[in-house]
Amino acid sequence: xxxxxxxxxxxxxxxxxxxxxxxxxxxxxxxxxxxxxxxxxxxxxxxxxxxxxxxxxxxxxxxxxxxxxxxxxxxxxxxxxxxxxxxxxxxxxxxxxxxxxxxxxxxxxxxxxxxxxxxxxxxxxxxxxxxxxxxxxxxxxxxxxxxxxxxxxxxxxxxxxxxxxxxxxxxxxxxxxxxxxxxxxxxxxxxxxxxxxxxxxxxxxxxxxxxxxxxxxxxxxxxxxxxxxxxxxxxxxxxxxxxxxxxxxxxxxxxxxxxxxxxxxxxxxxxxxxxxxxxxxxxxxxxxxxxxxxxxxxxxxxxxxxxxxxxxxxxxxxxxxxxxxxxxxxxxxxxxxxxxxxxxxxxxxxxxxxxxxxxxxxxxxxxxxxxxxxxxxxxxxxxxxxxxxxxxxxxxxxxxxxxxxxxxxxxxxxxxxxxxxxxxxxxxxxxxxxxxxxxxxxxxxxxxxxxxxxxxxxxxxxxxxxxxxxxxxxxxxxxxxxxxxxxxxxxxxxxxxxxxxxxxxxxxxxxxxxxxxxxxxxxxxxxxxxxxxxxxxxxxxxxxxxxxxxxxxxxxxxxxxxxxxxxxxxxxxxxxxxxxxxxx
Numbered sequence: 366x367x368x369x370x371x372x373x374x375x376x377x378x379x380x381x382x383x384x385x386x387x388x389x390x391x392x393x394x395x396x397x398x399x400x401x402x403x404x405x406x407x408x409x410x411x412x413x414x415x416x417x418x419x420x421x422x423x424x425x426x427x428x429x430x431x432x433x434x435x436x437x438x439x440x441x442x443x444x445x446x447x448x449x450x451x452x453x454x455x456x457x458x459x460x461x462x463x464x465x466x467x468x469x470x471x472x473x474x475x476x477x478x479x480x481x482x483x484x485x486x487x488x489x490x491x492x493x494x495x496x497x498x499x500x501x502x503x504x505x506x507x508x509x510x511x512x513x514x515x516x517x518x519x520x521x522x523x524x525x526x527x528x529x530x531x532x533x534x535x536x537x538x539x540x541x542x543x544x545x546x547x548x549x550x551x552x553x554x555x556x557x558x559x560x561x562x563x564x565x566x567x568x569x570x571x572x573x574x575x576x577x578x579x580x581x582x583x584x585x586x587x588x589x590x591x592x593x594x595x596x597x598x599x600x601x602x603x604x605x606x607x608x609x610x611x612x613x614x615x616x617x618x619x620x621x622x623x624x625x626x627x628x629x630x631x632x633x634x635x636x637x638x639x640x641x642x643x644x645x646x647x648x649x650x651x652x653x654x655x656x657x658x659x660x661x662x663x664x665x666x667x668x669x670x671x672x673x674x675x676x677x678x679x680x681x682x683x684x685x686x687x688x689x690x691x692x693x694x695x696x697x698x699x700x701x702x703x704x705x706x707x708x709x710x711x712x713x714x715x716x717x718x719x720x721x722x723x724x725x726x727x728x729x730x731x732x733x734x735x736x737x738x739x740x741x742x743x744x745x746x747x748x749x750x751x752x753x754x755x756x757x758x759x760x761x762x763x764x765x766x767x768x769x770x771x772x773x774x775x776x777x778x779x780x781x782x783x784x785x786x787x788x789x790x791x792x793x794x795x796x797x798x799x800x801x802x803x804x805x806x807x808x809x810x811x812x813x814x815x816x817x818x819x820x821x822x823x824x825x826x827x828x829x830x831x832x833x834x835x836x837x838x839x840x841x842x843x844x845x846x847x848x849x850x851x852x853x854x855x856x857x858x859x860x861x862x863x864x865x866x867x868x869x870x871x872x873x874x875x876x877x878x879x880x881x882x883x884x885x886x887x888x889x890x891x892x893x894x895x896x897x898x899x900x901x902x903x904x905x906x907x908x909x910x911x912x913x914x915x916x917x918x919x920x921x922x923x924x925x926x927x928x929x930x931x932x933x934x935x936x937x938x939x940x941x942x943x944x945x946x947x948x949x
Contacts, residue, residue, distance in 0.1 A: 626694075
């Protein structure tokens, strides 16, 4: 069986590679400069092309090489920016087999030895062409020693030698090399120019593709002509007949732009259930969760830009319906909501990238986004707090109208005078039993009772006594106190039982409504509490507690403390430098 002939198919990115400066799209400034230099015979000894992938750096280098060595169809031409493409030099350079045009990949040949081969060969004249040209691609990959070895030859090469460098990382090229070259920055190709190029290639290939599909390809290419033609090649093979936007979207793993805007609107109005359903539906249809969040971030950026510069909506890669919806969202949504959305989406993209399950992480991100969508801004919150009237001093508690003093009452509550003192009902207080005087003599003060609790290592009871007990009256064997808001309901009962078990004598522990002093913790933290009390009297702080009753003051710093802290953190001033050789 005879072997089948190899396929002659060539990918579109290579088939439609520019052969002349006229074919090079989107780089008008560079083309104009080179044409003027060739016309004035001011051709530099070295050029460096920089730009993102697929903008034509290596292609431009080959076109310059052809223009320098072109001799025209009649063999009498000179250097030109319009190489004929027919002479032996143009044909050989286009095929990559010209003996005097050497193309080197610096990513695989990075050392001094590779550069030494160039240095040794520059002294010999070109074998057949006008110039011996060295094209070094990805030149930033050369080692530091390789760059240093090239400097002298690059600055003063023989008249018949030209260097053309190409790189995507211009910042990694030493400045000593840049200063010896003419630099050309190749721009991203504009969407209008890219769409026109793709339409031209599609017509040449006899294919059919919708304008919306071309817009999707252009947006995905991000200004790279090679990326765009490669995606177009894939799209023409993907579709049978006319390639539609849905087919391109499925090929790229993108979510429907309209559905992304639907999801965006659901999030911004705080509808978490609908947003999760829409995200799940897009995921079921094949959309990648990371791509959906990336599209949401891109949409947030686009709407924010439209809000600042309305003319940005006139983007050829955006359909009319999408443009109208974007303009409407830009008019309705405040900028603070857009900036908050942007920051949270950036964080969500990081989480989804690291999460073991991307869909779960995306769902949690959507839930967070919907819950903060309707939060007030700091300005609105401050304005709302300022509008709240300052609460009256003394709090909003009302006094109980009756009842015994054995029940747990709120602080600052006023009880009838007849209710003062211990009670005999409710089981809240323990009746005092007569005890020998010598058994209670060692507990002459309440501080000794506290020390007894500490000695027996009952940490829970100790904390409660120090923080929840306001002592009203004390005598050996009898304790009366006013409980704080946080005091346990059975504090009196447990305290009496513990003291009886430790001393062997029954103690009378009672709860009263009045006469309580400061707790042990309050006495210990008197300065802090004074500052906190003054802070609570401030109208704005009082308004905050009125709006947020559960708020807690965590720290109070005076201006003097701030100044002292800044002085400590500041670097010490040096009056004069120490000289190690100065005599004492």
